[in-house]
Amino acid sequence: MTLLALLLVGLQQQVVRDDQCIKCHEDQAAEVKETMHQRAGVGCVSCHGTDEIVNEKHKRTSAFRPAKLPQIAELCGSCHLAVSEFYWMSPHADAASKDDGEPKHRSSCSACHGYHTTTGASIKTIMNECLKCHEPASHEVVEAGSFFRTMGDYHHALLQLEEELARLDRAPGIRIFDLKGSVEEGRAALRRLRISQHGLDWKRLKADAAASADRTSAAYNALAAREGSFARRFLGLGLFLGLLALSAVLVVRRARTLQGESGS
Amino acid sequence: MSWIEERTGVGEALRSLKARLSRPLPQGSAGAVLGSVAIFFIVVQVLSGALLAIYYVPSWNEAHASVVRIAKDVTFGWLVRSVHVWSAHLLVATVLLHLVRVFARGAYAKPREATWLVGVALFGVLMGAAFTGQMLPMDNEAVNGAEVAAAYAREMGMADVVRGGPNVGAPTLTRMFAAHVIFVPLGLIALVAAHLALVGRHRLKGAEPLEGTSPVFLHRLGLSLIGAVGLLATLAIVFPAGIGPPPNAPDAPAATKPLWMFLPVYQAAKKISGPATLLLLLVPPAFLLAVPFLPRRLAVVTGALLLAGAVALGILGAAS
Numbered sequence A: 001m002t003l004l005a006l007l008l009v010g011l012q013q014q015v016v017r018d019d020q021c022i023k024c025h026e027d028q029a030a031e032v033k034e035t036m037h038q039r040a041g042v043g044c045v046s047c048h049g050t051d052e053i054v055n056e057k058h059k060r061t062s063a064f065r066p067a068k069l070p071q072i073a074e075l076c077g078s079c080h081l082a083v084s085e086f087y088w089m090s091p092h093a094d095a096a097s098k099d100d101g102e103p104k105h106r107s108s109c110s111a112c113h114g115y116h117t118t119t120g121a122s123i124k125t126i127m128n129e130c131l132k133c134h135e136p137a138s139h140e141v142v143e144a145g146s147f148f149r150t151m152g153d154y155h156h157a158l159l160q161l162e163e164e165l166a167r168l169d170r171a172p173g174i175r176i177f178d179l180k181g182s183v184e185e186g187r188a189a190l191r192r193l194r195i196s197q198h199g200l201d202w203k204r205l206k207a208d209a210a211a212s213a214d215r216t217s218a219a220y221n222a223l224a225a226r227e228g229s230f231a232r233r234f235l236g237l238g239l240f241l242g243l244l245a246l247s248a249v250l251v252v253r254r255a256r257t258l259q260g261e262s263g264s
Numbered sequence B: 001m002s003w004i005e006e007r008t009g010v011g012e013a014l015r016s017l018k019a020r021l022s023r024p025l026p027q028g029s030a031g032a033v034l035g036s037v038a039i040f041f042i043v044v045q046v047l048s049g050a051l052l053a054i055y056y057v058p059s060w061n062e063a064h065a066s067v068v069r070i071a072k073d074v075t076f077g078w079l080v081r082s083v084h085v086w087s088a089h090l091l092v093a094t095v096l097l098h099l100v101r102v103f104a105r106g107a108y109a110k111p112r113e114a115t116w117l118v119g120v121a122l123f124g125v126l127m128g129a130a131f132t133g134q135m136l137p138m139d140n141e142a143v144n145g146a147e148v149a150a151a152y153a154r155e156m157g158m159a160d161v162v163r164g165g166p167n168v169g170a171p172t173l174t175r176m177f178a179a180h181v182i183f184v185p186l187g188l189i190a191l192v193a194a195h196l197a198l199v200g201r202h203r204l205k206g207a208e209p210l211e212g213t214s215p216v217f218l219h220r221l222g223l224s225l226i227g228a229v230g231l232l233a234t235l236a237i238v239f240p241a242g243i244g245p246p247p248n249a250p251d252a253p254a255a256t257k258p259l260w261m262f263l264p265v266y267q268a269a270k271k272i273s274g275p276a277t278l279l280l281l282l283v284p285p286a287f288l289l290a291v292p293f294l295p296r297r298l299a300v301v302t303g304a305l306l307l308a309g310a311v312a313l314g315i316l317g318a319a320s
Helices: A002-012 A026-032 A044-048 A069-077 A081-088 A091-098 A109-113 A123-133 A139-167 A177-199 A202-231 A233-263 B002-008 B010-021 B030-055 B063-072 B077-105 B113-135 B140-154 B159-163 B170-202 B216-238 B260-268 B276-293 B296-319
Strands: none
Touching: A044 A069, A069 A081, A069 A109, A081 A091, A081 A177, A109 A123, A123 A139, A139 A177, A139 A202, A177 A202, A202 A233, A233 B216, B002 B010, B010 B216, B030 B063, B030 B077, B030 B170, B030 B216, B063 B077, B077 B113, B077 B216, B077 B260, B077 B296, B113 B140, B113 B170, B113 B260, B113 B276, B140 B159, B159 B170, B260 B276, B260 B296, B276 B296
């Protein structure tokens, strides 16, 4: 009897899919369209409800949910594991867990990255979000601003090194193989910092970014030094040509001496 | 020293060489050192090539990377490679001048026909050395060059001989490498030895009645070699040999030009196709081999026409 009841219910039910959602939720669908999440297969049901069997009039069921702030962080963290780990250690996670409608408690992923568009957050966006709750002169904002400036300098130094390496990629006489490794390490460090910045440990983050920037600058300076060293080959050539000229003078003098001897 | 001399006779051999180089020169023989300068460049090629062979990897997938490593990572690798590349250019240029000078003086005539023929064979081997050497970096230019050479060889039914298969690939590089580092040096050693022996036997044209000794040739040779070393060092250091893009690289040009010595054939082949290409490839060497046996006037007129044509085609090819 139970099996029969389930079968009858099942005939009236359907599996919820994104293409069914977007029939009504066109605006949200437009926001999600072409995002990285859509390309990665993260759809409506990923955040708003599982693809379990529900009644046709889904609003009356509990399977669909408006995404709550703590749930958002959990949902994002189910894929973005490393970022999530740092986020849950931060004061922002504690604040967001309250989710009582207060602006200061809306510090979840969506605050900086948006809901449906889910873009990478620019520094301007992040700082604007900070200022919604924190005073401009507050310790947090000052430290965050300082960190992001260091990150900006680091990113700039890394791009500069990459440009130089690309320019000298096929230049003879200038070794770059080991410095290409520095760029790889630099990119990895940048990725790590962008992840760990969600933990808001600004002092440590700034120290790490500064250390990475120093390593990148050292690689850039090493490259410039190698270019300078290669340019000094002209000095060696000058000395060598001088020696050759001296040899030529000696040969000519010897020839004249011999001619003089044979003439006398 | 006497112990070494008694057993090897090296001192006597050196005295004999000095005596041979101290023979008096005939009038108008200022260019007689060109052959010796060419031999100097051959020695440079052998030595620098041996050093390059330590790091070069003759593999289809690794050849380009190994050349990049030589040019960028190996200490003074760029210099050795630049010397090898520039010495090759200077060698072919010197041999061409030597050939034109001997032709203009009619020094190929009896009894020096064999000297001329061996010299022409040497010139052919050097052109082969230049072609196969250009292939070894396996950059875009090399692969394009191999395809063009295979297209010419197809007219003689020998495309597969150049490629080592139906397409330019790993077997092409293997045979180019073998040709460049084994067959070319062996041919050079044998032909240079024969050429020198013949020059020693017949002496320079016009020098037969001259007796005694003269230091003039040795002094000219010394100055010429100093000049050759200076020119080679300047070119190699001021203009280090570049690294071409690998085949199919985004910045690799679709069409490339051959080395300057092949420009006349490259330019002429633009207007010629089919069996006529065969004539283009065979007439110049056939003429050079026939020169000693042609009437002087016919040889001079034909040679002058061929030389002028080659120079004009070379300039057009370079400008195209």
